[in-house]
Amino acid sequence: MTAKVSIIIPVYNVEKYLRECLDSVINQTLEDIEVICVNDGSTDGSLQILNEYALKDKRIIVINKSNSGYGHTMNMGLNSASGEYIGIIESDDFADKNMFKDLYKLARDNNADIAKGDWYNYWSKNKFARKNNRISSAKSFKLTNSTEDKSLLRINPSVWSAIYKREFLNKYNIRFLETPGASYQDLAFSFKVFALAQRIILTDKAYLYYRQDNMNSSVKSKTKIYCVCDEYDEIDRFLEQYPDLKHEFKVQEEINRYNGYVSSVLRIDDTVKPEFIKVFSEHFKKEYLSGLLGDEFFKKINKQEFMTLINKPDKYIRVLKSIEKRRKFNQFRKNILSIHFRNGKLSLTIFGKEVI
DSSP states (O other): OOOSEEEEEEESSOHHHHHHHHHHHHTOSOOOEEEEEEEEOOSSSHHHHHHHHHHHOTTEEEEEEOOOOHHHHHHHHHHHOOSSEEEEOOTTOEEOTTHHHHHHHHHHHTTOSEEEEEEEEEETTTTEEEEOOOSOGGGBTOOBOTTTOGGGGGSOOOGGGEEEEHHHHHHTTOOOOOOSSSSSTTHHHHHHHHHHOSOEEEEEEEEEEEESSSSOSOOOOTTGGGHHHHHHHHHHHHHHHOHHHHHHHHHHHHHHHHHHHHHHHHHSOGGGHHHHHHHHHHHHHHHHHTTOOSHHHHTTSOHHHHHHHHHOGGGHHHHHHHHHHHHHHHHHHHHHEEEEEETTEEEEEETTEEEO
């Protein structure tokens, strides 16, 4: 009998957090699940932990392979899944016990291709969780799609906060790009599913705890930093296959690319910033001269900063410092206090705790 949800867990050298992740999955209130754990050649004790859990819970399937990267690992999981819907949990994150019961009900009740919730940023050191508030109550529990609401394409990829109808993924052969390393490979996948899905439903309830203190602070590999470019190039190839979607979403893709490149260049090591900025500048100068980037683009992107990028890329590092300061201030403010309207009522989030 087909499981209601197949949960894919990619695993690579994460023994420190793996038990917490697996416990959160096997203790879901939705019991009719299969759990596909794909071990990507871990060299620590991760495989032993997976095998231990598989002996205790017949719903767990362990796939062990040599290291080949995140994209290939995820695709092996997708190809092995048999559930009606598919969920993804990163092995250093964990889920609220009601996550898949609630999302499955939401998806089934609305015959949705995608049902997506909000999530928490989580810090292990002090067990602090802060709700992201990326999904507003105004957008919750309403069937929609990206043609009706392009802002769906601007939601952080966060592929692990949603479930996807397996039939929908297979119909369009939506899979992850199998580039080296483990950075950015959710970008093209997320764009494709939200561009193609006709029935999307969101909830502003948060379920997934996204760990913040198990991340590299910089990326120094000169090959790995360009994975983000590969992802957006893949989106371009995808849009070429669907002319109607290209007409509808190409400018939004360039908005996403610009913001994605800014985030990447802020994250990478200073020694490779100039080289990346050069690639960044050349791409957007070409798109600007083509006439593609007009009012829709500059409603979302600061034009003065953009013109510095394409005309004086050597000066853009100063712009980045200004952007970084703004982001840090906004994040600090958000950590302390954020205000939202939920279900017709004012909601305050103070130090990560929501107060009605």
